[in-house]
Amino acid sequence: MTEHVATNETILVVGGGISGMTAALEAAETGKNVVLVEKNPALGGRTSQLYRYFPKMCHPVCGLEINLRRLKSNPRVRVLTLAEVTGIDGVAGDYTATVKVSPRYVNANCTACGDCARAVELEVDDPFNYNLGKHKAAYLPNAMAYPQRYVLDPAIIGTPDADKAKAACKYGAIDLDMQEETIQVRAGAVIWATGWKPYDAAKIQPYGYGRFKNVITSVEFERLADVHGPTGGKILRPSDGKEAKNVAFIQCAGSRDENHLRHCSRFCCMASLKQTHYVRENYPQDGKSTIYYIDIRAIDRFEDFYQKVRDDASVTFIKSKVARISEDKDGNPVVWGVNTEGYKRYSTPHDLVVLAVGMEPSVKGMDIPGHIVADSSGFIEADPANGAVFGAGCATNALDVNRAVQSATAAALRAIQVVNKVAKAEA
Amino acid sequence: MSANTAMATKYRNSFLKEVEEQVEMGDWVKMCMQCGVCAGSCPVNFQSAWEHPPQEIFMMIRAGKREEVLTSPSMWNCTSCYNCIVRCPRKLPITHIMHGLAEYAHRLGIAPKMQPTRFFSGLFWKNATKTGRVNELKLSMGLYFKDGFGAGVKEGMKMKDVALGLIKAKRLNPMELLGGHKCKDQKGIQAMLKKAYEIERSRKAAKMAG
Ligand SMILES: Cc1cc2nc3c(=O)[nH]c(=O)nc-3n(C[C@H](O)[C@H](O)[C@H](O)COP(=O)(O)OP(=O)(O)OC[C@H]3O[C@@H](n4cnc5c(N)ncnc54)[C@H](O)[C@@H]3O)c2cc1C
Numbered sequence: 001m002t003e004h005v006a007t008n009e010t011i012l013v014v015g016g017g018i019s020g021m022t023a024a025l026e027a028a029e030t031g032k033n034v035v036l037v038e039k040n041p042a043l044g045g046r047t048s049q050l051y052r053y054f055p056k057m058c059h060p061v062c063g064l065e066i067n068l069r070r071l072k073s074n075p076r077v078r079v080l081t082l083a084e085v086t087g088i089d090g091v092a093g094d095y096t097a098t099v100k101v102s103p104r105y106v107n108a109n110c111t112a113c114g115d116c117a118r119a120v121e122l123e124v125d126d127p128f129n130y131n132l133g134k135h136k137a138a139y140l141p142n143a144m145a146y147p148q149r150y151v152l153d154p155a156i157i158g159t160p161d162a163d164k165a166k167a168a169c170k171y172g173a174i175d176l177d178m179q180e181e182t183i184q185v186r187a188g189a190v191i192w193a194t195g196w197k198p199y200d201a202a203k204i205q206p207y208g209y210g211r212f213k214n215v216i217t218s219v220e221f222e223r224l225a226d227v228h229g230p231t232g233g234k235i236l237r238p239s240d241g242k243e244a245k246n247v248a249f250i251q252c253a254g255s256r257d258e259n260h261l262r263h264c265s266r267f268c269c270m271a272s273l274k275q276t277h278y279v280r281e282n283y284p285q286d287g288k289s290t291i292y293y294i295d296i297r298a299i300d301r302f303e304d305f306y307q308k309v310r311d312d313a314s315v316t317f318i319k320s321k322v323a324r325i326s327e328d329k330d331g332n333p334v335v336w337g338v339n340t341e342g343y344k345r346y347s348t349p350h351d352l353v354v355l356a357v358g359m360e361p362s363v364k365g366m367d368i369p370g371h372i373v374a375d376s377s378g379f380i381e382a383d384p385a386n387g388a389v390f391g392a393g394c395a396t397n398a399l400d401v402n403r404a405v406q407s408a409t410a411a412a413l414r415a416i417q418v419v420n421k422v423a424k425a426e427a
Numbered sequence: 428m429s430a431n432t433a434m435a436t437k438y439r440n441s442f443l444k445e446v447e448e449q450v451e452m453g454d455w456v457k458m459c460m461q462c463g464v465c466a467g468s469c470p471v472n473f474q475s476a477w478e479h480p481p482q483e484i485f486m487m488i489r490a491g492k493r494e495e496v497l498t499s500p501s502m503w504n505c506t507s508c509y510n511c512i513v514r515c516p517r518k519l520p521i522t523h524i525m526h527g528l529a530e531y532a533h534r535l536g537i538a539p540k541m542q543p544t545r546f547f548s549g550l551f552w553k554n555a556t557k558t559g560r561v562n563e564l565k566l567s568m569g570l571y572f573k574d575g576f577g578a579g580v581k582e583g584m585k586m587k588d589v590a591l592g593l594i595k596a597k598r599l600n601p602m603e604l605l606g607g608h609k610c611k612d613q614k615g616i617q618a619m620l621k622k623a624y625e626i627e628r629s630r631k632a633a634k635m636a637g
Pocket residue numbers: 014015016017018019020037038039040043044045046047050052053054055083084085193194195196197198218219222267271274362392393394395399400401402404
């Protein structure tokens with residue numbers, strides 16, 4: 001890896017979600033050299049953790065697969081996984097990034113046969129499933145992971161489990177001596193596509209996330225619906241594994257709130273509308289969804305999608321931001337509030353409550369090298385002061401996949417202009 | 428012309444504007460986005476039920492429902508628990524607005540006379556300012572007899588055991604009924620109150636005129 005030569009005509013893309021992949025590919029397909037740095041062991045970001053995605057309700061596999069195919073056939077993109085950018089020095093047209101690469105303990109010989117996983121005993125939290133389940137300490141990050149290569153969790157290094165894994169591998173792919181490396185990457189322009197993270201729901205104290213098992217977040221609900229998720233795609237509630245047929249969705253959980261996130265996260269209305277489909281699919285006879293909302297923001301062409309859900313008899317809309325949640329003796333979460341249409345009080349039990357949590361930029365609170373200009377929510381702004389560091393995707397705003405990709409293409413174009421200038425100056 | 432008619436005429440077209448200018452913290456009302464968190468967080472609203480919870484009051488103000496709002500007993504139910512202020516996503520000082528509205532309705536002379544909170548506030552004020560000390564016995568008796576002699580006796584009998592307990596524990600002195608304890612400088616306290624009334628009157632007059 002270290003031998004990879006990057007010059008000031010290279011474009012560095014930080015973050016390998018849908019935005020980072022798009023930006024990297026767009027730039028590479030115009031002939032630029034790109035280094036794509038992803039801190040997880042696989043590309044895809046949070047899009048790969050969705051069960052289906054709106055508006056067409058296709059599996060994220062489709063969208064990602066096309067990009068992966070483009071990636072595999074393009075030698076101009078160098079992908080570094082388990083790699084994090086820790087610092088950037090320099091000026092537009094001439095940056096040097098410091099990248100910390102963590103050991104994977106598995107080399108390129110891996111065929112993803114899975115023998116190591118079968119040999120290992122220790123199970124660790126599975127972040128791909130938002131820790132709802134556990135996986136073996138030798139694991140493939142997810143079914144469609146790119147690169148298709150296993151990873152050893154550092155927890156087993158130095159234990160008999162590590163030796164078992166090594167012994168089980170027929171291809172000599174396990175290298176227990178791999179060390180953390182710090183490398184320097186030169187680049188003329190940088191695209192910052194580090195995406196987003198769900199707002200910490202435990203901070204919304206009256207909703208009891210963390211105190212009540214059957215209050216979960218929307219990202220966790222995606223995993224419950226997914227066949228590759230912890231329940232094999234059955235929507236079962238965490239407290240007792242009971243079928244969750246009566247599901248409440250609480251909008252603006254942490255968004256549009258001066259006490260939490262000031263901005264509208266923009267995609268969460270659509271996410272909940274989408275997730276009502278999961279409930280109906282799981283329980284076609286008696287599945288019921290209730291959406292508690294302030295106002296539904298199904299932006300522009302998503303209005304159709306919204307109207308269809310409106311027409312669905314299994315879905316009820318209640319115009320009210322839930323004030324608090326309690327738990328009854330059977331472990332049912334009870335939502336309390338006042339319905340704005342008529343100002344009637346309610347306290348309604350459900351099997352499961354899904355908090356449509358807001359989107360916070362990953363860059364918030366992070367030490368972005370090079371003094372990036374950000375708005376009051378921490379999203380990167382387009383500002384000349386940023387030099388040739390360009391934000392893309394959810395690092396710049398709360399966006400759905402479609403808009404994230406548009407933003408990434410725009411960022412790629414800006415980065416290309418910079419390295420073109422560098423190339424001309426050097427010619 | 429009564430204060431109420433004067434104000435109603437002055438703000439003929441906009442009750443919202445009237446609230447913004449006349450009610451303490453009233454300029455926050457327009458910030459409400461009708462989410463309902465305050466109404467749902469109000470413990471009183473879930474107990475005895477407000478006629479109009481804060482969220483609804485804010486909407487009624489914007490809808491120009493002047494009479495209904497100002498004569499409503501709702502805002503008098505507020506116990507200042509501050510739950511709503513803590514949770515409001517728009518950071519409206521709801522508790523203060525409720526008290527501001529109650530005070531304004533009182534100032535205009537159209538607040539519901541026998542609403543218990545309002546009645547008790549008046550009683551308390553009179554009781555405390557008379558001697559500079561609160562006479563608890565007279566205060567509670569005053570409240571019991573609010574709805575007439577019969578109701579007062581009934582209410583008093585209900586609380587009889589509590590009263591006897593308090594007397595035993597020396598927390599209540601039956602002799603207080605005969606006059607009660609006072610603070611030392613009776614003249615001083617009355618002069619102070621007189622000055623305070625004057626300041627308050629001139630401020631309010633300026634506000635109503637302004
Ligand atoms: C419940 C839910 C449902 C949704 N459903 C839909 C849907 O149906 N349709 C739709 O269009 N959108 C949906 N979205 C929105 C969608 O998830 C986002 O638009 C999309 O993930 C944005 O991609 P991104 O690449 O900008 O960010 P991300 O997916 O967050 O990718 C960022 C990548 O950067 C990496 N990274 C972060 N920091 C660093 C660092 N310092 N160094 C290196 N790498 C780093 C991360 O590991 C990650 O891989 C949904 C969101 C939620 C929460």
